[in-house]
Amino acid sequence: MVTYAGKLVLAPMVRAGELPTRLMALAHGADLVWSPEIVDKKLLQCTRRENTTLQTVDYVVPSKAQARPETLVFRTYPKLESSRLIFQIGSASPALAIQAALKVINDVNGIDINAGCPKHFSIHSGMGSALLRTPDTLCLILQELVKNVGKPHGKPISVKIRLLDTEQDTLQLVTRLCATGIANLTVHCRKTEMRNREQPITDYIAEIYEVCRANNVSLIVNGAIHDRSHFHDLQTNHWGNSSIGGMIAECAERNPTVFDHTAHVPEQVLPWVAACREFIQWATRFDNHIGNTKYMLSRIVPGKSRFFQYFARCKSPGEIDYVLKQLNDDGDAQTDPSEYLEKCRAQEKTSKNAKRKKKQPDSLGGDVKKQKVVPLPADA
Numbered sequence: 001m002v003t004y005a006g007k008l009v010l011a012p013m014v015r016a017g018e019l020p021t022r023l024m025a026l027a028h029g030a031d032l033v034w035s036p037e038i039v040d041k042k043l044l045q046c047t048r049r050e051n052t053t054l055q056t057v058d059y060v061v062p063s064k065a066q067a068r069p070e071t072l073v074f075r076t077y078p079k080l081e082s083s084r085l086i087f088q089i090g091s092a093s094p095a096l097a098i099q100a101a102l103k104v105i106n107d108v109n110g111i112d113i114n115a116g117c118p119k120h121f122s123i124h125s126g127m128g129s130a131l132l133r134t135p136d137t138l139c140l141i142l143q144e145l146v147k148n149v150g151k152p153h154g155k156p157i158s159v160k161i162r163l164l165d166t167e168q169d170t171l172q173l174v175t176r177l178c179a180t181g182i183a184n185l186t187v188h189c190r191k192t193e194m195r196n197r198e199q200p201i202t203d204y205i206a207e208i209y210e211v212c213r214a215n216n217v218s219l220i221v222n223g224a225i226h227d228r229s230h231f232h233d234l235q236t237n238h239w240g241n242s243s244i245g246g247m248i249a250e251c252a253e254r255n256p257t258v259f260d261h262t263a264h265v266p267e268q269v270l271p272w273v274a275a276c277r278e279f280i281q282w283a284t285r286f287d288n289h290i291g292n293t294k295y296m297l298s299r300i301v302p303g304k305s306r307f308f309q310y311f312a313r314c315k316s317p318g319e320i321d322y323v324l325k326q327l328n329d330d331g332d333a334q335t336d337p338s339e340y341l342e343k344c345r346a347q348e349k350t351s352k353n354a355k356r357k358k359k360q361p362d363s364l365g366g367d368v369k370k371q372k373v374v375p376l377p378a379d380a
C-alpha cells in the first residue's frame with residue numbers, strides 16, 4: 001500500500017497534471033503524483049479502454065454524434081505510474097464519490113478528495129473548498145470511501161484541504177477528518193480567499209501534525225515549495241520533522257524537473273530549454289492533446305522568450321516539432337520559424353476553402369456565397 005510520510009509529490013492540477021507532466025515529474029524523482037481533479041459525474045460517463053498502441057489505460061466519454069471524436073478524460077501509463085498514482089475526485093455526494101472511485105480503483109493507488117479548490121468548476125454544486133463549509137458531508141464522503149473502497153481494495157483514502165479562518169477552526173476540522181479513517185491529509189496552507197501569490201501561513205504546522213500523528217494519519221504540506229532542496233530545508237529548519245511530506249504545484253507546472261535530487265541539466269543549457277525539450281518528448285510519446293501541450297509550453301517557456309509566441313502560433317504536433325528544432329541551448333532561435341508558421345496558416349486556409357467549396361451544393365448554379373440566407377421557420 002502507498003505511504004505518504006515524508007514524500008515530495010506532484011500536486012493535483014487541472015490541465016497541468018495530465019500524463020506527460022506526471023511522467024516527467026516521476027522521471028525526475030517525484031515520489032507520488034496526483035491526477036487533476038475529475039468530477040464524479042464526469043468519470044461515471046466514461047468507458048475504460050486499454051490503449052494497446054500507447055500501452056495506456058484511457059477513460060473516455062464516447063462521442064454523442066457519429067464522426068465526432070470521443071473525449072479523453074483521463075489517461076494513465078501503468079508501466080511508470082503504477083504504485084505512485086493518486087486519483088483526485090471532485091464530489092459532494094458520498095454515493096457518487098463511491099461509484100466514481102470504484103470505477104478507477106484498479107488503475108490507481110489511492111483516492112483523494114478535493115476539499116480545497118476555490119475555482120468555480122470545483123465549488124459549484126458544493127465540491128472543492130465548498131466542502132470546508134459542510135464538514136458533515138465531507139466527513140461522510142471520506143468515511144464511506146474508506147469503508148466501501150479503501151478497505152475492500154487495500155488502497156488509501158486521503159483529502160486535500162485549505163486552512164480555515166482560525167487555527168482553532170482548522171485544528172477542529174483536522175481532528176474530525178483524522179477520525180474518518182483516512183490515511184493522509186494534505187493541507188494547502190492558504191485560506192480559501194488567498195491567492196497563490198500570497199505567502200502561505202505556516203505558523204501552526206506542528207500543531208496540525210500532532211493531531212495527524214495521534215490518529216496515525218500522515219501529513220503533506222502544500223504552498224510555495226520550490227523544489228527538492230527547498231523541501232529538505234523546510235523539513236530540517238522550519239518544520240523540524242522529516243515525516244511531513246511536501247506537495248508542489250506551480251513550480252512543478254513551470255518546470256516538472258523540480259523534484260530532482262540533483263540537477264541534471266548541463267550547465268550550458270538553460271533549465272527551461274531542457275524542460276521544454278523533454279516535455280515535448282513525453283507529450284509526443286503519449287499523443288498528448290495539442291491544446292494541453294501548448295498550455296504546458298506557455299507555462300514552461302518564459303513570457304519574454306520569442307518561443308513563447310512561436311509555440312502559441314503552432315496548431316499541430318508537427319509544427320511544435322519544427323519550432324522546437326529552432327530552439328538552441330541559450331533559448332535563442334537558430335532560424336526564425338515565423339515564415340514556416342505563416343506558410344502553415346496559408347496552407348490551412350487554402351485547404352479549408354477547398355473543403356468548403358466541396359461541401360457547397362452547386363445544383364442551384366452560380367456563386368453560393370451570393371445566395372441570400374433564408375432563416376429557418378421559428379418552429380423548425
Ligand SMILES: Cc1cc2nc3c(=O)[nH]c(=O)nc-3n(C[C@H](O)[C@H](O)[C@H](O)COP(=O)(O)O)c2cc1C
Pocket residue numbers: 011012013014015016036037088114115116117160188196222223224225247248249250251253
Ligand atoms: C493550474 C492549476 C490547477 C490546479 N488544479 C487543482 C486541482 O485539480 N485540485 C486541487 O486540489 N488543487 C488544484 N490546484 C491547487 C494546487 O494543487 C495547489 O494547492 C496550489 O497551487 C498551491 O500550491 P503551490 O503554492 O505549490 O502552487 C491547482 C493549481 C494550479 C496552479
